Amino acid sequence: MEITLDKHAANQASIKIKLNEADYQPKVDAKLKDYAKKAVIRGFRPGKAPFSMVKNMYGTSVLVDEINQILGESLNSYIKEQTFKILGEPLPVELEDNSIDWKTQKEFEFEYKIGFVENISLALDQSIKGKKYSISVDDKLVNETLDNLKSQYGENSNPETSEVGDFIYGDLAAKEGEFTKTVSLDTSKISKKLAGKFTGISKDAIVEFEGKEVKKDEWTAAFGLNEVDFADAKGSFTFTVQNINRTTSAELNQEFFDKIFGPDQVKTEEEFIAKVKETLQGSYDRESKVFTEEELKKVLVEKVAISLPDDFLKEWLLRANEGKVTEADVENEYPIYAKQLTWSLISNQIAKEHGVQAEHEDVIEKTKEMIREQFASSGLGAQLEASMDLFVDNYLKGNEGQNYMNMLTSVQNDKVLSLVQEKIDLVEKTITIDEFKELLEK
CATH class of the missing domain: 3.10.50 (Chitinase A; domain 3)
Incomplete structure (x- = not known):
């Protein structure tokens, strides 16, 4: 067997695998002999049909199966030995019709296209500049919210x-x-x-x-x-x-307070306004956290400047989703996919270099937080907490287990971004809601 790599671009290459008879024939013969022991062929007792007849009947299909298995194992082993990171899956170069004669041909050559990125390197230090945003909930925003609530419940x-x-x-x-x-x-x-x-x-x-x-x-x-x-x-x-x-407009009375926050949660106008401000601040804290993290991702993506094999990835996406998407679909969605892939590569590299790992307990806690946020205004309270383990278990098992994997990735991203904020030169900046909206529009 001979395997060669031809890097014809900075991030794309071809892998060629040449097989001779010695690479596959012993396995083919062994498989055919096993077939012969069990074969039930008309005119012969079970396992007594001539080997030549069994070979004539099953030889080609066994040959194809064995060669495909050898190719898969050899390709995977070869890729694991490389220092670069393979993206997507190797794409077999399609041969012209009837270009392989399975009955007479003794040597075979197969070619695969691959896309990859070389080793990613990122030093997390004070040379990297970032901003941590905090949205200030001022009296103007509180008053606007009060007016909206009074109008909504009026x-x-x-x-x-x-x-x-x-x-x-x-x-x-x-x-x-x-x-x-x-x-x-x-x-x-x-x-x-x-x-x-x-x-x-x-x-x-x-x-x-x-x-x-x-x-x-x-x-x-x-x-x-x-x-x-x-x-x-x-x-x-x-x-x-x-x-x-x-x-x-609704009046600021107990009936109104109970409609907004539940029975007897607040009992005076002062408590109500304070609760509104607290709720707003919590909401905007989450928004500013998400915005900060997205901005930090942009900083890191720009710092690393990964060059993706765009043409290869587009072809892989099209072939991997054959019949489900068109070339136009891939072109339209590719920028979003490329952005997510780039960040995933960087996040995984940071996690690897710094020993960041998402634990099962972290996944459970993050799922609980998500469920609490979803039911925040439901008024379930104690009932929700009493059934929390069941909610969590059902969610994480959903989508054939993919929900668990997605949450695991989310936890790792959270930990990576927390580490990034500890390591880089991070400046805290407090902004108003109007300034925040301006930033979102850019």
């Missing part, structure tokens, strides 16, 4: 006459052209001058106004139009009222 009505702040449902139409759309107008989000035209009106009223009276952001925020809609929002418009919707 009393809805359909008054005869409109006031500023009402939602007016009706038909918006341009006087010239064919534009028309049924919308729900939030009168609290338009200018006072324009809102005046929508105040004191009733059902079936027709309001006329000019497009120039509406700011660009008001078309979206107040009228709910998208960019395509308001691109033609010029000239004069009419708004025919179909209905008026009004929400009276």
